[in-house]
Amino acid sequence: MRTLTAVATSVTLGAALLAACSTDTPATNPPAANCSAGTAGNMGTAGTSGNAGTAGSASAGTAGVDSGTVAMDPVLASASKMIDEGRQTFRYETFGDEVFWGDTLKLHQAIEGSDHGGVGAGVSPKAALGLGLKVDVDALPASVVSALTAGMVDLDSPATTLTLLQANAVVGVTGKFDAQGNMTGMGIQCAL
Secondary structure: OEEEOOOOOOOOOOHHHHHOEEEOOOOEOOOOOEEOOEEOOOOOEOOOOOHHHOOOOOOOOEEEOHHHOEEEOHHHHHHHHHHHHHHHHHHHOOOOOHHHHHHHOOHHHHHHOHHHOOOOOOOOHHHHHHOOOEEEHHHOOHHHHHHHHOOOOOOOOHHHHHHHHHOOOEEOEEEEEOOOOOEEEEEEOOOO
């Protein structure tokens, strides 16, 4: 997952923002021990988060079986599946805490600001990045990435924060929106 990190001072948009991107490099597992009838393969490189909340998958190694036949190692396949499910849960699951953060505290109203149906000034992307939140660049629509590159995105506008939340690109925060695009609640993910 590529993420945007906080920009220390007021910056020009686009190139400076994308220059602040970092790439989390997934590690590969060491080769498995030798099997009696062949050698197990590497677990493979774990996938990265994709658009709209999909997670990549790791490929399980194969072990050589009699007379050159190749079969899937069920332990590696199961481990790979559990790792993928854990990544998905860590990145996107809120465990129903929208009731607390949205319904009880109404935190989503402070995020969206009075110009968008909430209260107060709202939270800009610059302010959110300054607090340590990250943006999953891979979850952004191509049009938003292009606008960032061209310096056409207002990082001081809560409207931009709402766009990032609608794209599910804010790591650790899930925004809930109605059919008209109004923010109606929010939840916190394990990834926060």
